[in-house]
Amino acid sequence: MTQMLVRAMSVVVLVLGATQAFADPKDNPIALSLAQGKGVSGMMVANGYKVIDLERGYGEQAETGAWVRFNFVGWFYDPAAPDGKGEQFDSSVDRGEPFVFQLGKQRVIMGWDAGIVGMRTGGKRRLVIPPSLGFGDKGSGEKGSAKAIPPNATLVFEIEMIDFLPAIPPKS
Numbered sequence: 001m002t003q004m005l006v007r008a009m010s011v012v013v014l015v016l017g018a019t020q021a022f023a024d025p026k027d028n029p030i031a032l033s034l035a036q037g038k039g040v041s042g043m044m045v046a047n048g049y050k051v052i053d054l055e056r057g058y059g060e061q062a063e064t065g066a067w068v069r070f071n072f073v074g075w076f077y078d079p080a081a082p083d084g085k086g087e088q089f090d091s092s093v094d095r096g097e098p099f100v101f102q103l104g105k106q107r108v109i110m111g112w113d114a115g116i117v118g119m120r121t122g123g124k125r126r127l128v129i130p131p132s133l134g135f136g137d138k139g140s141g142e143k144g145s146a147k148a149i150p151p152n153a154t155l156v157f158e159i160e161m162i163d164f165l166p167a168i169p170p171k172s
Helices: 002-018 031-036 112-115
Strands: 043-044 049-055 058-061 066-079 085-091 100-102 124-129 155-165
Touching: 002 049, 031 155, 049 112, 085 155
Parallel strands: none
Antiparallel strands: 043 049, 049 124, 066 085, 066 100, 066 155, 124 155
């Protein structure tokens, strides 16, 4: 349980750096949920960040340090559109190339690092990511087939976990 709480807190540090701090980690619903193996599904986190499980998947949960492989579709948030999905700006599905990265190593936007923890193989999740956990006030230029992300854009992603390699615990 203690080891799981430490892993959960490493993800929470990413989120809290851009949102709010809690005086006592026991007061942090994200840390508690991750420590209990529940992930952050269905939780509204500060500044409009949402994590919604669409399908649970099966097997073990991906934890910080795992190498994850998944497909995603990204849209600009539009409150008038169904599920907030406005104009699509990127899709690994359309490219036929799943996305791979190591969770919790700050190689992707913070909203992905925090929102993918706890997913299972075959699971599907929707993330609504505010600018503070996305590309912020600078945005992102065009990259390959992906459209440019304007400054202060809220993004919606649907992610489908293909599989992952568990984190390798450090040697004692």
